[in-house]
Amino acid sequence: MNPSDYVYFIITKKPESPLHIKLGSICYIREYTYNTHNVSQPGRRTKLPVTFLKSLNNIIYNIDVICMEKLSLEEADFLLACEPEDERLHWFRDNAFQASLGLTVGTNVMVKEEDEMLMGVIRSGSMDIDIPSVEAHTDLSISLNSVVEVTLGKGNSYGIIRWIGRLPGREDKMVGLELEEACGVSDGTVHGVRYFDCPPKRALFVKLMSCRPDSRFQNISAQNNMMLELDKNGKFRVVEKLLIGRMKGIQGHCNSCYMDSALFGLFSCSSVLDSMLFKATTPQDAPIQRILLHDIVNPLRRCVCVSSFASFVRVAVGRQYPEEFLIIVMHHILVLEPLLKSAAGKVQESYCYQIFLDQNHSLVLPTVQQLLEHSFHSGGLKLAEVPSCLILQMPRFGKKFKMFSKIIPSLELDITDLLSEGPQQCIMCGHMAVEECADCFKEPVFSQTGFKVFCKTCSTQVHSHPQRLSHQPAALEVPKGYIDRGIPHSLTRDRLELFAVLCIETSHYVSFVKHGPNTRDWIFFDSMADREGGQRDGFNIPEVQACPEVGMYLEMSPAELANQVPRDMKGVAKRLFCDAYMYLYRSTSMCLYR
Known part of the structure; x- marks a missing residue:
């Protein structure tokens, strides 16, 4: 039996028959049989012939699809270890279930066996836990990097x-x-x-x-990232994952908020730049890479508070801006390949892109998509390739002057028309474009976003208008061997996903991070949210807090956002829309893992 040849389900509603089927039971059906039942057909109630896992027999039962929810093989394997069935269903419906799927071989966990807390390491994908012998010393908050x-x-x-x-x-x-x-x-x-x-x-x-x-x-647990309980039958079940709270993230130290917010934004919930943690480097820079991986990134992802008085702080002495710090780390220390390669006559390489606008931009409440397109248009730039990570600096200068009072975050950046090579669609008919007109970029007749590219027929028609006779369309570089089959809207668009935003207000940097797939899955990090003690003997208290209100505002239309008074915006949302300094986008296909 090849597990991948089957479709798995968990029973979430009591079926009419047979009555002995328990909620939380897991069953399966051959994928071929499942596909022949047309379960997706609207208005149709279908019963599937399924077999239950861990059953004493292989009897096939016909169960109504409305009583089941589909599982991936990974989810089914994980849930099968949770017993009894009602407990399994409880965790399936709990948010901690999805978080627990991130547990991998080698992950340090805490387990509760009866009334005793033990530290262990996952040794196999089936949740085997290796629990070392307990010393006289039982304080589990003390471990490596504590x-x-x-x-x-x-x-x-x-x-x-x-x-x-x-x-x-x-x-x-x-x-x-x-x-x-x-x-x-x-x-x-x-x-x-x-x-x-x-x-x-x-x-x-x-x-x-x-x-x-x-x-x-003293109120902080250094191992509170994930807890498992060992029940009387020797089965493990997830209790909770703690991501939010005081003393989470990176502790601010001296003038380190620019570094804290940059590192938290880059690494807390994204793997797009993890290649820099494992690439070969010079012997003199290897300790820096090791500190970054073992003392900052790994503890950060285990939800352990990272103390920024560690050796890594000494690398950035004298650096005052996130972009300077990132360039020092990426280029001078880790010799990472430039993230951004733009083509303007010749390929230019960089790690961050500063958005500049001409004086006639006409933007009032811009999106990041519009800002990037207008900046590329005014600079005559194109991307030489799709970047794995695109770091954009907003049009503000110094710590005070902002060109716009609000900027609307674009959750996705469509960079298809920003690439120097690759097939593009005519904005009029959707067929393959062969010409681009820079003079049409700001034409009010067309859409407010995107470069204006046309097929030959549409370009001729558009530029036959008396107001566009002076326009000078330029030929696009169409990939050799590409054949336009006349099918509109069939080309794949290249998009980048927003995963973090760095903001600055009154010389202090903070960061927002998208930590999940839902619109309101946002967290806010401040490495110096509070302080304990005096100036000489005190210390800063970092904090990570959920900020679903950000997603609420992102769901609004531009007109609704324009009417929002910043001081009246809920929670910390005002800081994201009004104080954005740097936007971080990633190509999901280039992440090491998700």
Whole structure:
């Protein structure tokens, strides 16, 4: 039996017969048989001949389709491990179910066995959990990359656990700390053996028993990303995933908000730039890449608060803008291929694109799509290829001047007409375009967005009008061997998806991130949302909060948005529409994983 040859369902409504079928039961049918039943036909009630998994027999039952919901093979496999059936149905309907599908081999999890909390690692796709033996030490908030404190002769010191293990000649389990201050004894070595890297006099090796969670963050669990409960039958079930709350994301430190917001926006919920975390780099830059991957990105995705006093901060000393920081990391350190390749006579490469507009742009409440198109038009630019990640800087200068009081985020960017090569559709008839007219770009007769491209017939008709006789259409580069079959609207459009927005207000950067597929799946991150203590001995408190109100405003028409008074907008939505500094788009086909 090849599992992929079958279609799977979960029973969500009690069938009329047989009566012994339980809600939450999982059944299957051959894909060929399923396709022959035309279950998608409107108004038709269909019964499917299905067989139930984990049944003592292979009896086929005819179950009405309205009593079932379709599952993917992955979903069916995961849910099958949850028992009993009513509990399985509960988790199927819970938001945590989709989050739990992200659990992969090697993921650290916490499991609850009876009344005891144990830390484990997923060892196979069938949710086998490897639970190591429990030491005298049972505080599960202490693990690799945890922020802890220890008591030394001069008082309490704070640091990050960089290594856990046993040293030669020592029976106790030890940890290697990278301290906040230079009060340690080495740079990560003991008797000439290196266990981790850090600056001189910042490393300290102590017993694991001597560490305790950083009292400054005593209400924070460093392992609260995902919890599983082990029931009496030895089956695991998902309890919750915590993404929202105080002390989430990246902790702000000194003047680091530009860096915190950029890193959170790029990596918290998207993998489009993960290639830079794994590519080969020079020996001198390898530690930076390792810090970025192991100390920032991985903990961030486990919903562990990342402390930005880590070594990575030292890379960006003196950098004041997100684009400068990103260029330093991508180009000078990791030598990443430029994300954006534009063609203007010759190919020009860059990592970010600054939007510039001419004085006659006539835009009042623009979308990002319109801004990009007008900027490319005024600069005579085209994209040489589809970028994996497109980072757009809005038309504002410095930290105060903004060209527009509001900008409407485009959830998708259609870049088909911005490419220098590739088939395009005539805007009049939909057939293959062979000419483009830059003079028609701002023609009020045509649509407000998009470059104006035409087939030969439509171009001749359009430019026979007396007002367009002076226009000078230019030939498009049509791919060799491409044959226009005369089928309108059949060409595939190249689109990019919005996944994050960086905003600035009063010299402080924050970020919005799209974390799910639904319109209102937005979160807001501020690395310095609050502060505890004084200027010298205090610390910043980062916070991630849900902001579904952003999606509510994005569902409005441009006319409705134009009537919104910024100070009256709900929640933090005003900051997204009025303070946008940088938009981050991705090509979903180029993400390592989704």
